[in-house]
Amino acid sequence: MKTEDLIHALAADGAVRPVSLARAFAIAGAVAVAYAGLVFAIGYGPRPDVAAAIETVRFPLKVLTVLLFALGMARVAGRLAQPGASLPVGLAAGAVGLLAASVALELFLLPREAWMPALVGTNSLLCLMSIPLLGAGALAASLLALRQGAPTRPALAGAAVGLLSGAVGAVFYAVHCPDDSPLFVVTWYSLALALMTGVGALAGRLALRW
């Protein structure tokens, strides 16, 4: 086929309204939050002492950090669907910086012998399992949204939405989890998010070709 012939046909198809990427991601976001909210309501719920916890420093700081990170990754993930677009990593990097600062402060405030108990926490295994469970809907929904786009780096795009989905799960889990020490968050939340990132990268490689 000659290229001019193809162009002739493409031009004739130009009137078809393309799908809206913003709409695809808005739907994915709604599905992600609805799924996590449902799983949270059925299997988790806020921790019993949530009213008292809000008065502390560590609990609101923990929730704020993961929330900022989730929002930051959402911005990055959307751009990965657009070829050649720059990646706005500022907000996500800011959240990581906030966590790093909290860790440093925690190490300064706690006596050395309290470090390990704070890091180990009360139930790290539940954390590792719950974050992927709460974020699974976000991963499926955001992979579908990415397929509406044109990710030129499929594994990277998959990894980014895996990280995003882990962060969505983490926001909900943070409200349930009684461990507020930044030492706990930086260890177990990061591990859970790394797991989701790996799953996302693999899924991206397999499912995001176009």
Added chain:
Amino acid sequence: MAFTGEEETRLAGLMRAALAGDEAAYAEFLKRAAVFVRIVVRRKVGSSSDGEDVVQEALLAIHLKRHTWRTDEPITPWLAAITRYKVIDAFRRRGRRGEVDIEDFEENLEAPSADTGHERDIGRALDSLAPGQRRVVAALTVEGRSVRETAAALGLTENAVRVALHRGLAAIAARFGRT
């Protein structure tokens, strides 16, 4: 990139008009985009008929993914990114790693020929379409007919022709994405 300033502005303007429904602007955009895409492809694979296959795949992708261009950003980086992706994809499908220079495997490339009849050619991909779609896509490509002429010739409504064309093009693109 060879295209900066004036051509960037012109391409972006044409695409904005096209996305707002201006069909003539879209045809002009595609013609000019093909020139740009060809330069990017030739830089990677040299000027064989092989290269023109990739140009066509990239144009098809640009068409089907035109909603992924952010209208407030330059368009040539977007065009270049899609084209590079399709070049690498073409190498991958042939069992080679992308981003390689032509010199590295020049001897292994098929000799350029007038006939572009191997499995990657869009003309070949036509044959894999359902008969109804194939007739419509063939009429609008190799026969060079308009939507109206195709509708009259095949006894279809113009809308049915448009639907078959769009699905046919998407099916061809999906075939390249999978194989």
